[in-house]
Amino acid sequence: xxxxxxxxxxxxxxxxxxxxxxxxxxxxxxxxxxxxxxxxxxxxxxxxxxxxxxxxxxxxxxxxxxxxxxxxxxxxxxxxxxxxxxxxxxxxxxxxxxxxxxxxxxxxxxxxxxxxxxxxxxxxxxxxxxxxxxxxxxxxxxxxxxxxxxxxxxxxxxxxxxxxxxxxxxxxxxxxxxxxxxxxxxxxxxxxxxxxxxxxxxxxxxxxxxxxxxxxxxxxxxxxxxxxxxxxxxxxxxxxxxxxxxxxxxxxxxxxxxxxxxxxxxxxxxxxxxxxxxxxxxxxxxxxxxxxxxxxxxxxxxxxxxxxxxxxxx
Amino acid sequence: xxxxxxxxxxxxxxxxxxxxxxxxxxxxxxxxxxxxxxxxxxxxxxxxxxxxxxxxxxxxxxxxxxxxxxxxxxxxxxxxxxxxxxxxxxxxxxxxxxxxxxxxxxxxxxxxxxxxxxxxxxxxxxxxxxxxxxxxxxxxxxxxxxxxxxxxxxxxxxxxxxxxxxxxxxxxxxxxxxxxxxxxxxxxxxxxxxxxxxxxxxxxxxxxxxxxxxxxxxxxxxxxxxxxxxxxxxxxxxxxxxxxxxxxxxxxxxxxxxxxxxxxxxxxxxxxxxxxxxxxxxxxxxxxxxxxxxxxxxxxxxxxxxxxxxxxxx
Numbered sequence: 001x002x003x004x005x006x007x008x009x010x011x012x013x014x015x016x017x018x019x020x021x022x023x024x025x026x027x028x029x030x031x032x033x034x035x036x037x038x039x040x041x042x043x044x045x046x047x048x049x050x051x052x053x054x055x056x057x058x059x060x061x062x063x064x065x066x067x068x069x070x071x072x073x074x075x076x077x078x079x080x081x082x083x084x085x086x087x088x089x090x091x092x093x094x095x096x097x098x099x100x101x102x103x104x105x106x107x108x109x110x111x112x113x114x115x116x117x118x119x120x121x122x123x124x125x126x127x128x129x130x131x132x133x134x135x136x137x138x139x140x141x142x143x144x145x146x147x148x149x150x151x152x153x154x155x156x157x158x159x160x161x162x163x164x165x166x167x168x169x170x171x172x173x174x175x176x177x178x179x180x181x182x183x184x185x186x187x188x189x190x191x192x193x194x195x196x197x198x199x200x201x202x203x204x205x206x207x208x209x210x211x212x213x214x215x216x217x218x219x220x221x222x223x224x225x226x227x228x229x230x231x232x233x234x235x236x237x238x239x240x241x242x243x244x245x246x247x248x249x250x251x252x253x254x255x256x257x258x259x260x261x262x263x264x265x266x267x268x269x270x271x272x273x274x275x276x277x278x279x280x281x282x283x284x285x286x287x288x289x290x291x292x293x294x295x296x297x298x299x300x301x302x303x304x305x306x307x308x309x310x311x312x313x314x
Numbered sequence: 315x316x317x318x319x320x321x322x323x324x325x326x327x328x329x330x331x332x333x334x335x336x337x338x339x340x341x342x343x344x345x346x347x348x349x350x351x352x353x354x355x356x357x358x359x360x361x362x363x364x365x366x367x368x369x370x371x372x373x374x375x376x377x378x379x380x381x382x383x384x385x386x387x388x389x390x391x392x393x394x395x396x397x398x399x400x401x402x403x404x405x406x407x408x409x410x411x412x413x414x415x416x417x418x419x420x421x422x423x424x425x426x427x428x429x430x431x432x433x434x435x436x437x438x439x440x441x442x443x444x445x446x447x448x449x450x451x452x453x454x455x456x457x458x459x460x461x462x463x464x465x466x467x468x469x470x471x472x473x474x475x476x477x478x479x480x481x482x483x484x485x486x487x488x489x490x491x492x493x494x495x496x497x498x499x500x501x502x503x504x505x506x507x508x509x510x511x512x513x514x515x516x517x518x519x520x521x522x523x524x525x526x527x528x529x530x531x532x533x534x535x536x537x538x539x540x541x542x543x544x545x546x547x548x549x550x551x552x553x554x555x556x557x558x559x560x561x562x563x564x565x566x567x568x569x570x571x572x573x574x575x576x577x578x579x580x581x582x583x584x585x586x587x588x589x590x591x592x593x594x595x596x597x598x599x600x601x602x603x604x605x606x607x608x609x610x611x612x613x614x615x616x617x618x619x620x621x622x623x624x625x626x627x628x
Contacts (some may be wrong), residue, residue, distance in 0.1 A: 030515045140534045147333040148534030175533040177526040185570045188530045194512035206500050212491040214543025219489035220454050220462030222539035230529025237591045246580045253507040256499045266560045267627050278549045296626050304618040312610050
């Protein structure tokens with residue numbers, strides 16, 4: 001059991017709170033807005049029974065809820081903390097200020113992790129006495145459903161802190177991606193960006209529609225990717241494994257890549273068409289309902305993956 | 315009920331045979347190698363009970379098997395055929411020859427579809443009297459489990475043939491991607507290539523390992539992609555939908571894309587490292603066993619998706 005401080009209790013912070021309390025940790029929630037932690041806890045209370053019903057809680061909702069509390073001050077939230085997850089507004093000045101405050105208050109040895117998706121850790125930790133204990137731990141939302149999280153060091157992050165953060169995540173049921181050095185977009189947004197870039201190009205150039213792209217991924221490529229990832233996929237797609245695959249197909253892919261060295265504007269006419277197609281599927285006033293449906297499907301998928309790993313192996 | 319000719323009964327052809335017979339069609343299998351259709355049917359007989367057990371057959375195995383037969387000659391296989399799926403060796407000369415023979419023999423109105431993954435349809439149909447009825451229908455293997463299939467016209471494919479092929483696939487439970495014009499790599503290999511290219515770059519540049527990339531996809535991005543695709547994912551990831559998402563994040567992605575305008579060699583030291591990591595997970599002599607595991611997991615995933623669509627909606 002560790003003591004965890006959740007700093008910033010918006011959508012990301014409250015989701016982390018569930019993940020860490022589920023893992024058995026004592027979680028204190030604090031936010032710059034005084035009423036926010038209580039609102040987050042109410043939201044969490046409504047969510048926990050759904051997670052329990054899908055077998056994703058490892059415990060009764062009351063027990064998980066019982067490990068969370070609202071902290072009145074930053075000092076209170078960080079008292080005795082072993083690990084802090086910061087999820088405040090995505091602005092470098094905001095991050096610099098909250099990290100400066102946290103670094104003064106948090107006990108020595110406490111890891112200070114930021115949920116930032118797009119700010120390099122070097123941008124808001126260089127000035128700190130305790131900069132060696134600062135790291136980015138970036139989730140895909142919501143982290144209580146999606147295991148992957150990126151652990152990103154700045155040039156001055158202590159390698160032992162990097163490993164300790166990764167181990168902390170693993171023990172909480174997460175699958176950490178441990179980066180060797182910081183990089184814009186980290187790993188996941190770069191992979192997503194590379195794929196989206198080609199998707200927008202195909203639509204902009206009139207080869208396929210938005211729906212065709214989604215079919216190609218959701219009814220095609222992402223089926224295997226969702227349990228073995230792209231490298232294991234190609235490793236199993238040639239008789240002699242990944243080397244055999246690269247020998248057979250690198251020439252093909254090199255030719256395709258040469259055709260992709262050009263950016264298209266994602267906005268403008270291509271976005272008009274994509275938005276028209278999307279709104280025909282889901283009208284604007286049904287987006288929230290669709291998001292709730294997505295989360296239910298995601299929960300069912302995670303329950304399926306857990307069962308399949310047990311029954312068939314992983 | 316339609317009459318379907320399966321021309322070439324290797325791994326791809328036999329998988330299509332299952333898909334079309336399951337849909338209620340009468341399927342005749344022929345191959346240039348005399349014993350191949352019978353071998354394919356034996357293989358299929360072993361597979362059908364697994365599909366039935368996962369609720370993926372819509373029928374008893376015997377009924378599906380009863381709709382398939384080995385044809386002794388190409389003429390026999392194409393007699394009265396409404397749709398032909400060609401899956402011979404991936405070589406343009408081989409395709410040109412078999413399409414010339416099929417075009418002479420097949421009844422008027424019969425669609426001639428090729429499973430080719432990498433040869434543009436214009437490369438092997440230009441010389442044919444019936445070139446307007448020729449099209450590519452490219453699956454992801456195995457098509458009896460993976461719904462997506464690319465329907466790719468040559469410049470002279472009759473638009474009505476394109477739509478008829480797509481409808482034939484839909485009625486067989488497939489999810490056709492209907493391309494507007496031919497393009498190297500079609501849609502899915504281009505999307506896969508774009509993602510793999512960045513994956514190899516991240517590993518080659520020392521930011522992340524093969525396993526980190528697979529985690530980022532299988533425990534991260536591909537979870538949502540596996541049931542909503544990348545465009546619906548971003549449509550649901552900003553309060554105002556896809557336009558809101560592009561307005562917020564296009565700048566971020568443009569910056570990332572600028573860093574990706576360079577190819578790395580997939581072979582050489584990067585492949586040495588990736589292969590070492592993969593073989594540590596799955597030794598070379600266990601690859602076949604792992605492929606069988608992958609197919610069992612894929613079957614279970616498709617059964618889950620079917621259930622979830624029914625219970626939660628799609």
